[in-house]
Amino acid sequence: MSVSTDVDSDVLIHPTACVETSELGAGTRIWAFSHIMPGVRIGKHCNIADHCFVERGAVVGDHVTIKNGNMIWKGVTLEDGVFVGPNVTFTNDRFPRSERFLRIRGHQPQEADWLVPTRVKTGASVGGGAVIIAGVTIGEFALVGAGAVVTKDVPAHGLVRGNPARLSGWVCECGRPLAPRAGMAVCAHCGLHFLEQDGGMIVRPGERRS
Amino acid sequence: MSVSTDVDSDVLIHPTACVETSELGAGTRIWAFSHIMPGVRIGKHCNIADHCFVERGAVVGDHVTIKNGNMIWKGVTLEDGVFVGPNVTFTNDRFPRSERFLRIRGHQPQEADWLVPTRVKTGASVGGGAVIIAGVTIGEFALVGAGAVVTKDVPAHGLVRGNPARLSGWVCECGRPLAPRAGMAVCAHCGLHFLEQDGGMIVRPGERRS
Amino acid sequence: MSVSTDVDSDVLIHPTACVETSELGAGTRIWAFSHIMPGVRIGKHCNIADHCFVERGAVVGDHVTIKNGNMIWKGVTLEDGVFVGPNVTFTNDRFPRSERFLRIRGHQPQEADWLVPTRVKTGASVGGGAVIIAGVTIGEFALVGAGAVVTKDVPAHGLVRGNPARLSGWVCECGRPLAPRAGMAVCAHCGLHFLEQDGGMIVRPGERRS
Numbered sequence: 049m050s051v052s053t054d055v056d057s058d059v060l061i062h063p064t065a066c067v068e069t070s071e072l073g074a075g076t077r078i079w080a081f082s083h084i085m086p087g088v089r090i091g092k093h094c095n096i097a098d099h100c101f102v103e104r105g106a107v108v109g110d111h112v113t114i115k116n117g118n119m120i121w122k123g124v125t126l127e128d129g130v131f132v133g134p135n136v137t138f139t140n141d142r143f144p145r146s147e148r149f150l151r152i153r154g155h156q157p158q159e160a161d162w163l164v165p166t167r168v169k170t171g172a173s174v175g176g177g178a179v180i181i182a183g184v185t186i187g188e189f190a191l192v193g194a195g196a197v198v199t200k201d202v203p204a205h206g207l208v209r210g211n212p213a214r215l216s217g218w219v220c221e222c223g224r225p226l227a228p229r230a231g232m233a234v235c236a237h238c239g240l241h242f243l244e245q246d247g248g249m250i251v252r253p254g255e256r257r258s
Numbered sequence: 259m260s261v262s263t264d265v266d267s268d269v270l271i272h273p274t275a276c277v278e279t280s281e282l283g284a285g286t287r288i289w290a291f292s293h294i295m296p297g298v299r300i301g302k303h304c305n306i307a308d309h310c311f312v313e314r315g316a317v318v319g320d321h322v323t324i325k326n327g328n329m330i331w332k333g334v335t336l337e338d339g340v341f342v343g344p345n346v347t348f349t350n351d352r353f354p355r356s357e358r359f360l361r362i363r364g365h366q367p368q369e370a371d372w373l374v375p376t377r378v379k380t381g382a383s384v385g386g387g388a389v390i391i392a393g394v395t396i397g398e399f400a401l402v403g404a405g406a407v408v409t410k411d412v413p414a415h416g417l418v419r420g421n422p423a424r425l426s427g428w429v430c431e432c433g434r435p436l437a438p439r440a441g442m443a444v445c446a447h448c449g450l451h452f453l454e455q456d457g458g459m460i461v462r463p464g465e466r467r468s
Numbered sequence: 469m470s471v472s473t474d475v476d477s478d479v480l481i482h483p484t485a486c487v488e489t490s491e492l493g494a495g496t497r498i499w500a501f502s503h504i505m506p507g508v509r510i511g512k513h514c515n516i517a518d519h520c521f522v523e524r525g526a527v528v529g530d531h532v533t534i535k536n537g538n539m540i541w542k543g544v545t546l547e548d549g550v551f552v553g554p555n556v557t558f559t560n561d562r563f564p565r566s567e568r569f570l571r572i573r574g575h576q577p578q579e580a581d582w583l584v585p586t587r588v589k590t591g592a593s594v595g596g597g598a599v600i601i602a603g604v605t606i607g608e609f610a611l612v613g614a615g616a617v618v619t620k621d622v623p624a625h626g627l628v629r630g631n632p633a634r635l636s637g638w639v640c641e642c643g644r645p646l647a648p649r650a651g652m653a654v655c656a657h658c659g660l661h662f663l664e665q666d667g668g669m670i671v672r673p674g675e676r677r678s
Contacts, residue, residue, distance in 0.1 A: 066290050081486075081519070098539075111569035129570075129572070137386040139386045146340060146383075171565070171569060179405035194617065195599035211420060221570070329536045347615070354593045354595065355642065363591070389596060421615055
């Protein structure tokens with residue numbers, strides 16, 4: 049079942065990986081002992097490290113980095129440029145039960161709407177060991193701190209930490225901390241300018257580099 | 259070492275799994291890159307997802323769902339109908355040390371009683387990324403929230419969250435929240451009736467469906 | 469790619485493991501579905517359990533126990549006798565982003581100094597499911613509680629818990645709790661004597677057994 053041939057001349061699949069789809073974008077790499085289910089589509093130039101699992105119905109954009117030990121479930125969308133640190137836990141069900149056992153106990157089968165979608169937006173990073181509760185949206189270029197348990201939406205460029213995760217700062221596209229003052233911020237590392245808007249931070253119009 | 263033949267006509271073992279026991283109950287499925295040790299017994303109609311490990315001395319009942327990336331150690335009992343979300347961490351040792359190194363430093367070998375048992379009772383669910391400290395009992399149909407660190411027992415039908423985990427509500431057999439009032443509760447989803455008893459919730463006598 | 473021959477008569481490599489180095493010390497064992505990268509050096513009498521990953525540039529001493537589901541990154545040093553519980557998350561980057569995507573957005577490539585080293589000192593233990601933020605040092609024979617998120621250094625023999633982790637006690641070499649009084653402590657289990665020094669605990673001079 050382990051597929052060691054390349055789907056495309058640019059695609060790399062480790063010989064121990066189990067890849068059951070041919071829809072991998074150019075330049076994408078799948079590493080050791082990872083398992084990509086049938087029907088999955090993964091974008092271009094992604095890197096999926098060891099011991100990962102991607103389920104049919106997950107959405108993985110381009111230039112996404114998925115570190116070791118991750119599971120990307122049906123209902124989870126990782127937009128372009130997302131970084132998922134090691135051992136992150138996504139969830140997709142608010143009322144998890146062992147389904148077959150519920151039926152034995154006389155409960156109705158779960159409705160079709162059990163699945164709760166989660167979205168990680170363009171360029172955002174999820175730190176290692178974080179837990180993402182089903183249903184949240186993590187904004188563009190946000191940063192979820194390692195070990196955080198995210199129970200509600202994270203604004204664009206927001207930095208959250210803790211259990212439950214709370215907003216504790218802002219980060220630039222390049223990942224460095226921002227120190228907003230009087231409704232503005234300039235990244236000391238890369239020079240990108242930001243404005244406060246609706247309680248969040250946005251890149252100053254005209255600044256976006258692509 | 260990877261075993262791709264079925265132990266039983268009803269049993270499914272993924273070709274990349276390493277299953278070293280033949281004591282799998284009818285209808286049980288073992289998925290990719292999972293490792294079941296010699297001497298393990300697993301009940302009927304269980305589902306053990308990718309990248310799991312089950313150690314000799316673990317007890318796994320019937321209709322148990324074990325999601326990806328889990329390790330079920332010696333000393334851990336999962337009763338019938340338990341749901342273990344992805345990346346849960348069970349532990350079985352209160353004083354973990356690298357054993358051989360301790361001996362080199364002149365310490366006595368660890369006593370036979372180092373192992374601290376953990377029990378997850380019938381129908382309970384453990385959310386993804388939760389950590390269960392050795393020695394706790396998670397009550398019937400309890401729900402451990404994703405990312406919780408459970409340091410003490412959880413009552414039947416209790417919902418716990420946080421690090422350390424604290425009781426923050428009650429859930430029905432079907433997993434939905436209960437809102438007890440005047441010592442009683444009725445599940446708005448499935449209609450099951452509950453009574454308060456000794457600070458916990460029990461299903462009203464005569465209500466049990468099986 | 470799976471290597472089932474022994475590198476050394478004393479070394480054990482599970483047939484499903486992928487070991488790409490020959491620099492494993494005598495008596496070291498690598499278990500199922502683990503992946504050791506080229507160029508890695510691992511000390512003597514280590515035990516690396518299932519579903520682990522060790523990256524070139526990681527340092528692993530002698531008599532180290534690494535339980536299941538761990539990733540030891542470049543920049544992480546595990547000194548002699550360290551115990552790493554299951555599902556621990558190490559990190560090695562304070563500003564994690566999907567590198568290729570940053571370049572597309574017009575950012576400079578990350579400097580060579582992106583890597584932040586982490587050190588776990590002799591005999592220390594990291595409990596299951598803990599998260600270790602890049603850059604910390606965990607002192608000799610310290611104990612990181614299961615599920616803790618370690619954001620700053622841990623003193624020798626210190627016990628830390630929580631998210632973020634806080635010092636909550638002291639432990640002996642043998643792992644048992646110490647109850648210091650008037651600047652001294654004696655382990656009730658193994659009899660080792662300790663003195664307070666600079667706000668931490670040290671083994672009384674002359675007591676070290678090796």
